[in-house]
Amino acid sequence: MDISHRKVSKKVLFTDNEGKALANKEIRVSQTNHEFLFGCGAFDFLPYVTMGATELQDAIDKWLAVFNYATLPFYWGRFEPEEGKPDTEKLMQVAKYLKEKNVKVKGHPLCWHTVCADWLMKYDNKTILKKQLERIDREVSGFKGVIDMWDVINEVVIMPIFDKYDNAVTRICNEYGRVPLVKAVFDEAHAQNPDAVLLLNDFNTSEKYAELIEECLDAGAPISAIGIQSHQHQGFWGREKLEEVLERFERFGLPIHFTENTLISGEIMPAYIEDLNDWQVDEWPTTPEGEERQAKEIEEMYRILFSHPLVKAITTWDYRDGAWLKAPSGFLRLDNSVKPSYTMLKDLVRGEWWTDTSVTTDKDGYAVIDAFKGDYRISSEGKEAAATFTDDSETKVKLT
Numbered sequence: 001m002d003i004s005h006r007k008v009s010k011k012v013l014f015t016d017n018e019g020k021a022l023a024n025k026e027i028r029v030s031q032t033n034h035e036f037l038f039g040c041g042a043f044d045f046l047p048y049v050t051m052g053a054t055e056l057q058d059a060i061d062k063w064l065a066v067f068n069y070a071t072l073p074f075y076w077g078r079f080e081p082e083e084g085k086p087d088t089e090k091l092m093q094v095a096k097y098l099k100e101k102n103v104k105v106k107g108h109p110l111c112w113h114t115v116c117a118d119w120l121m122k123y124d125n126k127t128i129l130k131k132q133l134e135r136i137d138r139e140v141s142g143f144k145g146v147i148d149m150w151d152v153i154n155e156v157v158i159m160p161i162f163d164k165y166d167n168a169v170t171r172i173c174n175e176y177g178r179v180p181l182v183k184a185v186f187d188e189a190h191a192q193n194p195d196a197v198l199l200l201n202d203f204n205t206s207e208k209y210a211e212l213i214e215e216c217l218d219a220g221a222p223i224s225a226i227g228i229q230s231h232q233h234q235g236f237w238g239r240e241k242l243e244e245v246l247e248r249f250e251r252f253g254l255p256i257h258f259t260e261n262t263l264i265s266g267e268i269m270p271a272y273i274e275d276l277n278d279w280q281v282d283e284w285p286t287t288p289e290g291e292e293r294q295a296k297e298i299e300e301m302y303r304i305l306f307s308h309p310l311v312k313a314i315t316t317w318d319y320r321d322g323a324w325l326k327a328p329s330g331f332l333r334l335d336n337s338v339k340p341s342y343t344m345l346k347d348l349v350r351g352e353w354w355t356d357t358s359v360t361t362d363k364d365g366y367a368v369i370d371a372f373k374g375d376y377r378i379s380s381e382g383k384e385a386a387a388t389f390t391d392d393s394e395t396k397v398k399l400t
Contacts, residue, residue: 001307006036006353008389009370014361016383017400021365028379031355033102035373035390036306037257038349039069039315040331042098042105043323046072049094059336063319066331066346070098071259071315072147074107074139075115083119088142095146102375105147106315108259109201110136111185112154113162113169120168125175128168133188140192149197151227151259152189153182157204157212178212183221190222201227201259205245213252225312226252227259233269233276233327236297242304250310257313258305263297265290265321265339266328279325286321286328286339295340302348 014022040063047053048060072091073079080086095105111132120128140150159173173181182200189198200216200223202209216223226249230237237245249256265286273279298316305311318329320336331342355371371389378385383399 001303003307003353005309006306007370007372008392009368010389010392011366011368011394013394013396014365014367014378014380015396015398017398019398022361022380022399023363023365025361025365025380027359027361027367028377029355029357029359029369029371030377030379031372031374032377032386033068033375034349034353037069037104037313037315038067038345039071039106039313040067040319041315041317041323042070042072042094042103042319044319045070045094045098046090049097050090059320059332062332062336062338062342064101064103066342066349068102069104069106069313069315071106071108071317072098074109075112076117076135077115080117080135083117086138092143092146095143099146104149106149106151106197106199107139107143107147109151109154110139110189111152111169111181113159113167113173114155116167116169121166123168125172129172129176129181129184132169132172133184136185136188137192140189140196144193144196148193148195150189150199151201152198153185154201155203156182156200157202157208179215179219179221182212182216183219186216186221186223197224198222199225199227199257199259201229203229203231203260205230205248207248210248210251213249217252223254225255225257227257229260230258230301231260231262231276231317232297233262233264233279233325233329234271234273235268236263236301239300239304242301246305246308246311250308254310255312256308256310257315258311259313259315260317261301261314262317262324262327262329263294263301263341264327264329265294265341276325281326284322284326284328286333290328291339291341295344298341299344299348302345306353 014027044056048056098105156178162170266284269279305314320330320332321328321334331339353372359367361367373390376387378387378397385397385399387397
C-alpha cells in the first residue's frame with residue numbers, strides 16, 4: 001500500500017544559534033509525535049487524573065506509549081445532570097493533563113438525542129433549542145485552546161425517527177428539521193471557535209448519511225470533517241466494505257475520521273441484533289483465538305485507512321476490555337495485561353511508521369530528511385531544536 005503521502009522528503013539547512021551552517025555534522029532526527037491522529041477513548045483518564053486512581057498508572061502509561069489523540073465524554077445528561085451544574089472543572093483538568101502530554105483532545109458530543117439531559121424535557125421546543133445552543137457556546141468557548149475539536153452532532157440520520165424513548169433533541173429535530181438543526185449547531189460552534197475542527201458523526205455509513213452530508217454542506221453548515229463510526233461487534237468489515245465506505249465519502253473532499261472503531265477478541269455478536277445496545281450479557285470473555293483474530297483485523301484496517309490520503313484520524317473506542325456492552329474490545333484485558341493487538345499497533349505507530357534516524361550535513365550545512373509527517377527533536381553535539389515536518393518545502397533548523 002502506498003503511504004508516501006504520510007512522509008516528507010525535505011532539504012534542510014542546519015545552523016547554530018548564530019546562523020552559521022553546521023557543515024559535515026551528524027544530525028539526530030527523533031520523532032516525538034505523528035501528524036496523523038492515532039486515537040483511543042480516554043475515559044480512564046478521568047478517575048486517574050481527578051481522583052488519583054493510581055491503580056490505573058500502568059494502563060495510562062501504556063496508553064500514552066501509543067496514542068496521540070483522545071476522546072473525552074461530554075454527554076449532556078452526565079456532564080450536566082442538574083441544570084446549571086456542569087462538570088466543567090473535571091473535564092478541563094483531564095483535557096489539560098492530556099494536552100501537557102502532547103495529546104490532541106476531542107470532545108464528544110455537543111448535541112445528541114441519546115444520554116441527553118432529562119431536565120430539558122420540561123421546556124418547550126424553542127427553549128430547548130436555545131439551551132442547546134447556549135450549551136455549545138459554553139463548552140466550545142470555555143474549552144477553547146485546550147479542546148479545539150468536537151463531534152458537534154451525533155447520529156443525525158436516525159435522530160428524527162428515534163423512538164426508543166422521548167427526548168429533547170429528537171423533539172427539536174422533528175420540529176425544525178435535520179438540516180436546519182445541523183446548520184444551527186455547527187454555526188454556533190464555529191462562531192465560538194472559528195479555528196476548531198468540527199465533525200458530523202454517524203454510525204450509518206450508507207448513502208443516507210452521504211445525502212445528509214450533501215444537504216448540510218449545500219445549506220452552508222461549516223463541517224470540517226466527516227466522522228465514521230465503525231463498531232464491528234458483529235464481525236470485521238473487511239477490505240471490500242472499508243473501500244466501499246471510503247469511496248462513498250471521499251467525494252466530498254473533506255477529511256475523514258474513523259471516530260469510534262471496535263473490533264472484539266471474543267465471540268462475535270449475532271447478526272440478528274439490529275441495535276448493538278440490545279445485546280446484554282453478564283460476561284463476554286476474550287479468547288486466545290479471538291485475540292489473534294482481533295490483532296490481524298486491526299492491522300489490516302489500519303493499513304488500509306493509513307494508505308488513504310483523506311483519512312486523518314482513527315480512534316479505537318474501548319481501550320480496555322469490558323467497557324461498552326462488556327465486550328472484549330480493548331487493547332488491554334480486564335487485568336490490564338496487553339493483548340496482541342496492543343503490541344501490533346505499537347509496533348506500527350512507534351516502529352514501522354516512526355522516524356528515528358541520523359543524517360550527515362554537506363559542506364554547506366544541508367541534508368535531506370526522509371521522515372513521517374509530525375514533530376521532531378533535532379540534536380547534534382549537545383545542541384537541540386524542535387521542528388515540525390508536514391511538507392516537502394525546503395526549511396531551516398537552528399540548533400541552540
